[in-house]
Amino acid sequence: MNKKSVGLTILLCIIAIIISINAEVIKKPKILMVVETKNAKSSHTKMIKQLNQIGEVNMVTTQEKTWKLEEYGETKYDTVVLMTPTINRVPEALKKNALLNFFNEGKNIIIIADKTLPEAYTEFLMDSGIEFENGANFIVDHFNHEEEDGLHQLITSTAMNRDVIRKDVGKIMYKGVAMTNANKSPLVVPILTGSKTSYVLAEDEQEAPVAIGEEAMLVAGVQGRNGARITVIGSMDMVSDSFYDKQATGNNAFGQELFLWATGQRGILRHRQVKHHVVGETTEKYMYTINENITYSVIVEEYDQTKGGWIPYVANDLQLEFIMLDPYVRTSLNHIDAGRYESTFQVPDTYGVFKFKVDYRRAGYSYLIFNNKQTVRPYRMDQYDRFIPAAYPYYVSMFSAFIGFFIFAFLFLYTDNGKVKLE
Amino acid sequence: SHHPQVLTSTHHNMAKSRTKHQPSLSKSSSHSDKNPLITLYNEYLSKTSLKLKIIDAFLVYCFFTGIIQMLYVTLVGSFPKNSFLSGFILSVAMFVLGVALRKQTNRDERKDFPDILPERAYVDFVVAGILILLVAVNYMG
Numbered sequence: 240m241n242k243k244s245v246g247l248t249i250l251l252c253i254i255a256i257i258i259s260i261n262a263e264v265i266k267k268p269k270i271l272m273v274v275e276t277k278n279a280k281s282s283h284t285k286m287i288k289q290l291n292q293i294g295e296v297n298m299v300t301t302q303e304k305t306w307k308l309e310e311y312g313e314t315k316y317d318t319v320v321l322m323t324p325t326i327n328r329v330p331e332a333l334k335k336n337a338l339l340n341f342f343n344e345g346k347n348i349i350i351i352a353d354k355t356l357p358e359a360y361t362e363f364l365m366d367s368g369i370e371f372e373n374g375a376n377f378i379v380d381h382f383n384h385e386e387e388d389g390l391h392q393l394i395t396s397t398a399m400n401r402d403v404i405r406k407d408v409g410k411i412m413y414k415g416v417a418m419t420n421a422n423k424s425p426l427v428v429p430i431l432t433g434s435k436t437s438y439v440l441a442e443d444e445q446e447a448p449v450a451i452g453e454e455a456m457l458v459a460g461v462q463g464r465n466g467a468r469i470t471v472i473g474s475m476d477m478v479s480d481s482f483y484d485k486q487a488t489g490n491n492a493f494g495q496e497l498f499l500w501a502t503g504q505r506g507i508l509r510h511r512q513v514k515h516h517v518v519g520e521t522t523e524k525y526m527y528t529i530n531e532n533i534t535y536s537v538i539v540e541e542y543d544q545t546k547g548g549w550i551p552y553v554a555n556d557l558q559l560e561f562i563m564l565d566p567y568v569r570t571s572l573n574h575i576d577a578g579r580y581e582s583t584f585q586v587p588d589t590y591g592v593f594k595f596k597v598d599y600r601r602a603g604y605s606y607l608i609f610n611n612k613q614t615v616r617p618y619r620m621d622q623y624d625r626f627i628p629a630a631y632p633y634y635v636s637m638f639s640a641f642i643g644f645f646i647f648a649f650l651f652l653y654t655d656n657g658k659v660k661l662e
Numbered sequence: 663s664h665h666p667q668v669l670t671s672t673h674h675n676m677a678k679s680r681t682k683h684q685p686s687l688s689k690s691s692s693h694s695d696k697n698p699l700i701t702l703y704n705e706y707l708s709k710t711s712l713k714l715k716i717i718d719a720f721l722v723y724c725f726f727t728g729i730i731q732m733l734y735v736t737l738v739g740s741f742p743k744n745s746f747l748s749g750f751i752l753s754v755a756m757f758v759l760g761v762a763l764r765k766q767t768n769r770d771e772r773k774d775f776p777d778i779l780p781e782r783a784y785v786d787f788v789v790a791g792i793l794i795l796l797v798a799v800n801y802m803g
């Protein structure tokens with residue numbers, strides 16, 4: 240009896256180990272929220288609840304000195320939400336270099352601004368491509384505003400990136416400063432912009448406006464090359480409870496979708512199972528020959544927390560390059576089933592070391608860039624054409640030279656001056 | 663105007679009486695209006711031995727083989743370049759070997775090669791011909 244139970248427990252342990260190795264563990268992210276005072280809890284409860292649904296929220300204030308973004312070289316959190324717009328000096332843990340290191344580790348940063356932001360944050364954002372001008376004028380829209388005062392600064396907008404905000408949330412209410420992509424950085428993803436009729440005046444109202452229409456970003460994102468994201472929400476009011484509760488606006492639903500993207504819980508792409516082989520065979524060869532037909536296939540997945548983790552990514556604009564300094568072949572990858580993409584093409588007539596390169600960048604998704612090296616060799620000596628039709632005259636001349644040579648040699652030997660000797 | 667004619671005719675008669683080729687000279691002077699090419703052709707047919715004629719036939723054959731290949735190249739281009747070079751150089755080399763054999767076996771010119779017997783010349787021709795054929799076959803591809 241004892242032996243049986245021991246054996247059974249060992250078997251169960253082994254099964255559990257195997258399951259745990261094979262299963263993909265979906266961890267909830269750890270979110271650090273930094274506020275100025277604990278009052279934020281009362282004015283932004285719905286936003287905090289949304290964040291709690293996404294991950295584990297740890298709220299600290301700037302007065303406390305006990306918290307840090309990283310410890311002993313390892314980052315402790317996956318996302319940091321900075322809701323400290325009016326402080327003058329940021330704590331040590333949030334200086335520009337600390338934020339930069341945190342971002343370089345692949346972790347996300349969410350900054351919620353008001354009329355101003357601390358200088359450390361604006362410098363960090365300037366380096367990332369987003370220009371936030373402290374004390375700038377509020378964005379104004381005379382056509383899409385809510386009736387509050389004559390200034391028309393409480394605007395609404397529906398111009399948003401539909402790859403980030405996947406639901407149709409309706410119009411969003413906003414009051415505050417707008418940001419611009421001053422250097423036209425390609426990493427900046429405008430998530431919510433002002434509508435075409437909005438504008439931001441410059442300090443000196445005689446000059447040209449700072450931003451017009453959809454240049455003015457209300458919620459701006461930066462997609463880093465390592466997969467990390469920065470999100471800047473230009474107005475604290477936009478995510479406050481009062482705006483969330485307003486009827487006929489979609490701020491609540493917008494916040495839900497936005498925080499999923501901003502914490503990296505949606506729109507992260509990855510690839511697996513790169514396979515390539517000659518058409519008709521099944522095994523991968525170390526070297527392909529020139530002018531061979533090969534098939535390449537790869538599985539691309541997207542991470543979406545609301546759908547349970549890694550789901551197949553379906554798109555019709557993936558491209559494959561077969562490149563050696565120049566892309567000799569550039570074809571589209573066709574979606575076959577369940578996130579598997581395939582492409583069949585002919586290896587070019589040049590030999591060398593190529594790579595299969597996929598370079599897929601779309602606003603709202605992380606960048607999918609990967610390559611696999613591949614050697615291509617020239618023909619073996621017995622793979623060339625045996626008899627080339629263009630060379631037939633030369634073959635004929637050679638055989639005729641043979642015949643002529645032999646006949647002549649024979650004749651010359653057996654003639655005498657006068658007649659041919661035939662003995 | 664009279665005198666030069668008389669002088670030349672007497673000189674001519676004196677020359678006639680002295681030289682052995684009297685009959686041919688008179689023949690040529692009487693046929694001086696004929697085409698020199700035709701004369702060359704007739705003299706060639708009558709004067710050269712059969713052996714030399716055979717060599718010349720072989721040379722003409724190789725020459726035309728080479729000409730045809732050059733025509734082909736100017737029309738179509740030299741795509742399998744190795745094949746073109748092999749075939750063409752084969753023709754040229756055969757021609758050159760034939761010329762060498764002719765020079766070394768021709769009785770009139772044999773004194774240029776005092777220590778080469780005609781048999782030796784023939785063997786040289788055959789061995790070199792076989793070598794060049796081997797090379798051509800290999801390079802033809």
